[in-house]
Each structure stands twice: as structure tokens, then as C-alpha cells.
Amino acid sequence: MTVIDRFLKLVSYPTTSDERSQTCPSTPQQRVLAEELVRQMQELGIQDARVDAYGYVYGTIPANCEKALPVYGLIAHMDTAPDAPGENIRARVTEAYDGGDVVLNEEKHIVLSPKEYPQMKHAIGKRLIVTDGTTLLGADDKAGVAEILSAAELLLTSDRKHGAVKLAFTPDEEIGRGADRFDVAGFGADYAYTVDGGAIGELEYENFNAASAKIVIRGKSIHPGSAKGQIVNAALVAMELHGLLPALETPYYTDGYEGFYHLTDLQGETERAELHYIIRDHDRAKFEDRKAVMQKVCAEIDRRYGAGTVELTLRDSYYNMKEKIEPCMFLIENAKQAMEQLGIEPKVVPIRGGTDGARLSFEGLPCPNLCTGGENYHGRYEYACVQSMEKTTGLLIAIAAKYAER
Numbered sequence: 001m002t003v004i005d006r007f008l009k010l011v012s013y014p015t016t017s018d019e020r021s022q023t024c025p026s027t028p029q030q031r032v033l034a035e036e037l038v039r040q041m042q043e044l045g046i047q048d049a050r051v052d053a054y055g056y057v058y059g060t061i062p063a064n065c066e067k068a069l070p071v072y073g074l075i076a077h078m079d080t081a082p083d084a085p086g087e088n089i090r091a092r093v094t095e096a097y098d099g100g101d102v103v104l105n106e107e108k109h110i111v112l113s114p115k116e117y118p119q120m121k122h123a124i125g126k127r128l129i130v131t132d133g134t135t136l137l138g139a140d141d142k143a144g145v146a147e148i149l150s151a152a153e154l155l156l157t158s159d160r161k162h163g164a165v166k167l168a169f170t171p172d173e174e175i176g177r178g179a180d181r182f183d184v185a186g187f188g189a190d191y192a193y194t195v196d197g198g199a200i201g202e203l204e205y206e207n208f209n210a211a212s213a214k215i216v217i218r219g220k221s222i223h224p225g226s227a228k229g230q231i232v233n234a235a236l237v238a239m240e241l242h243g244l245l246p247a248l249e250t251p252y253y254t255d256g257y258e259g260f261y262h263l264t265d266l267q268g269e270t271e272r273a274e275l276h277y278i279i280r281d282h283d284r285a286k287f288e289d290r291k292a293v294m295q296k297v298c299a300e301i302d303r304r305y306g307a308g309t310v311e312l313t314l315r316d317s318y319y320n321m322k323e324k325i326e327p328c329m330f331l332i333e334n335a336k337q338a339m340e341q342l343g344i345e346p347k348v349v350p351i352r353g354g355t356d357g358a359r360l361s362f363e364g365l366p367c368p369n370l371c372t373g374g375e376n377y378h379g380r381y382e383y384a385c386v387q388s389m390e391k392t393t394g395l396l397i398a399i400a401a402k403y404a405e406r
């Protein structure tokens with residue numbers, strides 16, 4: 001099975017995670033895919049293929065050389081982001097991209113255009129995997145899952161020397177819980193890479209510090225005819241609260257190392273409103289400042305409308321792994337050298353997001369991030385490049401061989 005065939009099968013499994021759920025995995029569909037992955041791993045001859053009680057999948061590619069080598073791992077996540085629909089994905093492979101618009105859905109006039117996404121110019125002459133524009137694609141991170149399994153198949157059937165490689169597929173990464181129940185000791189790797197990046201060549205060891213904020217606003221309903229000075233409309237207060245945050249510090253206006261506040265969900269009526277934010281910044285001090293701003297904004301609304309109007313729950317999700325990777329820069333150098341051997345230009349860039357590897361790096365498993373070949377994650381205009389996915393599969397094999405050279 002090719003990496004593309006494997007990927008197209010994987011995206012047929014709906015695995016949207018749900019931050020409101022308290023279970024692990026947060027949705028039962030992730031467990032279904034986990035069990036399917038174990039079945040595929042067993043068919044490939046991957047040792048110790050198993051899924052634990054929390055939906056984490058583990059396995060081992062055994063070493064085929066006698067040298068004492070460090071054990072490294074490959075990790076990807078099974079869930080897809082709740083930011084866009086993730087069921088009934090209709091993925092298709094295009095012909096070689098000619099640089100123009102790609103019609104995703106003629107009936108609904110949905111078009112993937114380089115005018116909006118200029119990075120598409122890098123895909124000219126290559127085949128793309130797209131949807132019908134009504135769902136996300138799921139390359140984040142089923143492209144990574146497919147590439148790891150395809151690399152495993154090739155390692156298991158070739159004579160190329162390599163040490164033991166540990167594999168893991170996690171649930172709930174998209175809601176910040178992917179590392180919550182990861183068994184680092186049981187995984188048994190000295191180092192690892194997440195395969196959860198974007199365009200071919202991306203190599204990342206700096207990520208956002210991240211937190212989530214849940215805000216509940218309690219209003220007071222009174223007949224509007226006699227409500228003057230008494231009614232507290234929670235939906236309007238929610239809008240007021242949002243207006244107190246810095247207007248230009250959102251994803252639309254920021255890039256590079258700039259942080260942001262991002263309103264991901266808003267539901268409201270007169271008596272109750274609920275807002276969900278993610279808070280991001282690469283700089284730890286600025287990250288703490290952003291959380292303090294959120295607390296001050298909520299306190300100001302309480303001052304205006306009375307104590308108990310606002311309930312804020314702040315939760316740190318992960319931190320910038322840079323400080324944990326810098327003592328292990330051979331992880332970056334080996335990946336760069338493997339890329340260069342395959343004619344891939346390394347692009348060491350900060351992640352404007354996070355990975356399971358960020359959390360795992362702080363738990364004793366240094367874990368930078370590798371590309372997958374996907375673009376435009378978390379939305380209906382997500383796509384992946386066929387040739388980039390094939391190259392990433394080769395990259396994983398080349399990295400395994402690189403460690404055997406030590």
C-alpha cells in the first residue's frame with residue numbers, strides 16, 4: 001500500500017476531538033481508528049502493537065543491526081481539529097497543479113485559490129490531495145500517521161541498517177491533551193520526533209507557550225419593557241469582554257514570533273454566555289502577561305456588573321520546547337543532513353502552534369517536529385502534496401539510517 005493509499009483510507013475515519021468531553025480519548029471514533037491502526041501494525045510485522053485504555057497506540061520496529069544505538073521514536077496524532085467539520089471527508093487527488101484556482105466544489109462555488117493562499121505556488125507541477133470544500137482534509141495529522149506506517153513497512157522489508165524505532169499514535173492533540181496520558185517510560189525511546197508539521201522541509205524545535213481560557217458569564221433576565229438599569233444580557237457582556245482584549249493581537253494580524261488571543265467558540269443568550277479562547281506566545285514572560293491581561297479583563301467585567309458575573313478557568317496546555325531541545329541539537333542536525341541527502345531544503349522555523357512533542361520534551365523525551373507535506377490545516381481549504389508526503393516517508397527512513405551511522 002502506498003503512503004497516499006494509506007492516507008486516503010485513514011481520512012475516512014472521523015476523529016474530531018472534543019474539548020468539552022472529559023473522557024480519554026475525548027471521542028469514541030478515535031478509539032475505533034486506534035484499533036484499526038493496531039491491526040495494520042500487526043499486519044506489517046510491527047512488534048508489541050497495542051492500544052492502551054486511553055486510546056494511545058504503541059509499537060516497535062526492532063533493530064536489524066548489532067551496534068548499541070540510541071532508541072528513537074516517531075509520533076503522530078490521530079485526532080483532527082474541531083475547527084471545521086471532520087466527518088464524511090471526500091478526498092481526491094488532483095492532476096499536476098498548474099498554478100491556477102482549484103475548484104473544490106462547483107455547486108457551492110468553493111475554490112482553493114493562490115490569490116488567497118500564495119504558498120500554493122510551491123506546489124506547481126505536483127499533485128494535490130484536496131476535499132470537496134465542506135470539510136477539512138485531516139492531513140493534520142493523518143498524513144503523519146500514514147508516513148510513519150509507510151516508513152515502518154519499508155524499514156521492515158529492507159536491508160538498510162537501523163536501530164530500534166518506537167512508534168506512537170496519540171489521541172486529543174488538537175485540544176491540548178495529546179501528552180496527558182502518554183507513557184514515556186513504557187514508550188522506551190531516548191529521543192523522538194513528532195511528524196506533525198506542514199510544508200516539506202519544515203523542521204521545528206520552537207513552539208508557542210499555550211493556554212486555554214474558558215469564560216462563563218452569568219446574566220440576569222428581566223422583561224425588556226421594565227429592564228432599565230436591571231437586566232444583564234450575558235451575550236452582550238460577552239461581546240463587551242471581547243472588546244477589552246487587544247484588537248490587533250489575533251491570528252489574523254500576527255505571524256512569526258508574535259503571540260495572540262484567539263476566540264475559538266462563543267455561545268450566548270440573555271442569562272448565560274460562554275467563550276473559549278486559546279492564548280499563545282513564544283516568549284514565556286509575554287505568555288504570562290497575556291494570561292494576566294485575560295484575568296484583568298474578566299475582573300473589569302466583574303467590577304462593572306457585580307462579583308460573580310464572570311467565571312474564568314485558565315489552563316496551561318504546553319510550553320516552548322526550545323530549552324529542552326537545545327542540549328540535544330544533534331536531533332536537528334541529523335534531520336537536516338537527512339533532508340539534504342534527499343534534496344530537501346531544510347527550513348528551521350518556529351511553530352505557530354504546538355505538538356505533543358512540546359509536552360513530551362518537558363517530560364524527559366526531547367522531541368522536535370518534522371514536516372508532513374500538508375498545508376492550510378484546520379479548515380476547508382486544507383490540502384496535502386503527494387510528492388511531499390512521499391518525500392517525508394523517505395525522510396523518516398533516512399533519519400533512522402542516520403542514527404545507525406553514529
